Amino acid sequence: MLKDFLEGKPFRHPLHPMLVHFPIGLFILSLLLDLGSFAFRSTPNLVRDAFYAMLLGIIAALIAAVPGFVDYTDIRSDHPGKRTATAHLTLNLIVVGLYGINLGVRSSTLDAFKTPVGPLILSLVGIALLSVSGYLGGRLVYDDGIGVGRHKRRTSTPENTLHLTRGGNGEAVFVPVPEAESLRDRETLRVEIDGQVIAIAKLDGNFYAFQEFCTHRFGPLSEGDFEGFNVQCPWHNSCFDVRTGKVTNGPAKVDLKTFKVETHDGKICIGAPRATEKSS
């Protein structure tokens, strides 16, 4: 429940991107006030104002870090965005650390007429790193769709991709997926069988396997939500019937590939496609 709250599910909007406005804005304001203390010598107390803006910025950053960390742990470990997210997280920790030092250093010179050089440099470095980090955070959303449509999903998402192989003969065979046994209703697996990436969902006691990538902008269907036999892409809400792969709602126009699921010797098996010539 707490995790759902920190992921912003009750708000239909992740919390971390809401909260980060405050540290970003306040740290920039603090730097502007520092610069102002050089430009407007006759205006008193700008140094003190910069201190307060920074203090609030640090408090806001610490609050934003909590849902940010939850969002981070929710990214599939082999997701292309995971490294970006690690860099974003690390940079942010450094930035907050720097501002903590900055605040301590400048606390003894609040009555100065202009900000001393040391704290000013720390602020400049802080903003530079924060800009990079904020940019990476934005790329996570706009490039990799992290947090997009996640609130629609009612179950947890796959933690990683299972890598399976058909074996050497290259014929269409059924590949056992023992992990499917432990799926609960509306849960999914993300499976890769000799290059083919497949989402497996359990719906109403039955298993369905279909291509992982939406045919619109290739969003992750293993992280989609299910309504009846429809899977809804988290990114732009395209819907597909998982039994046939047919588009039931746009923007996608092309149907999904689907794969047979059969039980062989009591094991759930996916009908892995016949090997095709690898195009380079």
Add this chain to the structure above:
Amino acid sequence: MKWLLDFLKGKWLKHPLHPILVHVPMAMWPSALIFDLLSRWNGNAMVRLSFYAIAFGLIASLLAVPTGVVDWSGIKKEKPAWKIGLYHMILNLVVALLFAVNLGLRVHTYREETIVVGAPLALSIIGTALLIGSAYLGGLMVYDYGISVARMSKKKWRKIAEAGGANLPQK
């Protein structure tokens, strides 16, 4: 003209510009309200800080307008996100106007005043409330409807999907 539209869409940065720029007013105006409230205890320092925050927010919001309009104009009219975008825009105009008036009311007094009360405080409260509503709608466009999501990374994801054996649309 196309270069200008591409610039405003943030193609050169590989990141839409509007959501970057809005951090400033989004942070400054609610902070101004907090500073207003803190002025009760911290006096003139908070009155000044609130003034600077409102001013900085206004400047950034003016920059955010063209980028937002360009992003919005890219949404098809029949989509639900178009209407949300329209409400988002109208609300933002109201909010920016309220804070402009708010700033005007303070400009002659913020250097000496030790507390924010009355009309400026009321304007900060109303402005912040509307801003939160409006910003929520903006966030909904991204996180619920996927506006600007995978727009600039389409090629990258197409390659990943292709390598993963997916059915793909024609290029």
